Amino acid sequence: xxxxxxxxxxxxFNNLEExxxxxxxxxxxxxxxxxxxxxxxxxxxxxxxxxxxLSNYSNKKFDVHLMVDNxxxxxxxxxxxxxxxxxxxxxxxxxxxxxxxxxRDNNIKSGLAxxxxxxxSDLYQxxxxxxxxxxxxxxPGKGGxxxxxxxxxxxxxxxxxxxxxxxxxxxxxxxSNSHKLISNGAxxxxxxxxxxxxxxxxxxxxxxxxx
Ligand code: DX5
Ligand code: ZN
Numbered sequence: 001x002x003x004x005x006x007x008x009x010x011x012x013f014n015n016l017e018e019x020x021x022x023x024x025x026x027x028x029x030x031x032x033x034x035x036x037x038x039x040x041x042x043x044x045x046x047x048x049x050x051x052x053x054l055s056n057y058s059n060k061k062f063d064v065h066l067m068v069d070n071x072x073x074x075x076x077x078x079x080x081x082x083x084x085x086x087x088x089x090x091x092x093x094x095x096x097x098x099x100x101x102x103x104r105d106n107n108i109k110s111g112l113a114x115x116x117x118x119x120x121s122d123l124y125q126x127x128x129x130x131x132x133x134x135x136x137x138x139x140p141g142k143g144g145x146x147x148x149x150x151x152x153x154x155x156x157x158x159x160x161x162x163x164x165x166x167x168x169x170x171x172x173x174x175x176s177n178s179h180k181l182i183s184n185g186a187x188x189x190x191x192x193x194x195x196x197x198x199x200x201x202x203x204x205x206x207x208x209x210x211x
Pocket of ligand 2: 007032033034065170190
């Protein structure tokens with residue numbers, strides 16, 4: 001079964017409860033939380049997301065995407081009963097192995113995200129410590145960007161080499177690219193603008209997933 005994870009990066013934070021409610025009522029599997037530290041990427045969203053508020057409002061599990069340097073110092077803040085995944089970046093400064101272990105030690109699934117211009121094979125050394133790879137299909141830093149087409153091949157190569165990991169794709173994902181991503185081996189689709197701006201989230205999810 002292919003999962004969908006809705007990014008709330010560009011949602012209306014003045015009406016967060018209502019926004020989360022829309023997701024609660026939808027068939028999405030996860031809420032994707034984009035944490036940026038102003039160092040690994042220019043934007044800073046650390047104060048934007050309150051785990052207390054989010055866990056009060058949400059009935060979906062969280063898929064936390066840390067776009068930060070030294071992730072080992074950030075992970076603790078996102079450990080929550082609703083957190084299913086915490087992902088860090090391959091390109092982050094800091095200790096990747098220690099960070100992945102810290103996530104798993106807290107009974108949370110570990111993810112490793114890779115930027116569009118990093119070599120896929122650079123991930124392989126960490127694969128035993130990883131439950132999910134996030135293949136970035138835009139340069140991390142903001143929502144609403146255009147999907148980078150060589151992601152299709154990157155997903156295919158990864159799936160050819162690893163049968164059992166979760167492969168998530170993040171950035172510019174919608175019904176125009178989802179079908180090819182799925183046939184190339186993606187198992188989770190992250191979508192922000194395409195789903196949150198649609199009039200009917202469930203119809204849009206259906207369009208993304210239909211064969
Ligand atoms: C980009 C983020 C993505 C993004 C998704 O840095 O990691 O999660 O916000 O939003 P869309 O689907 O609008 O690209
Ligand atoms: Zn993300």
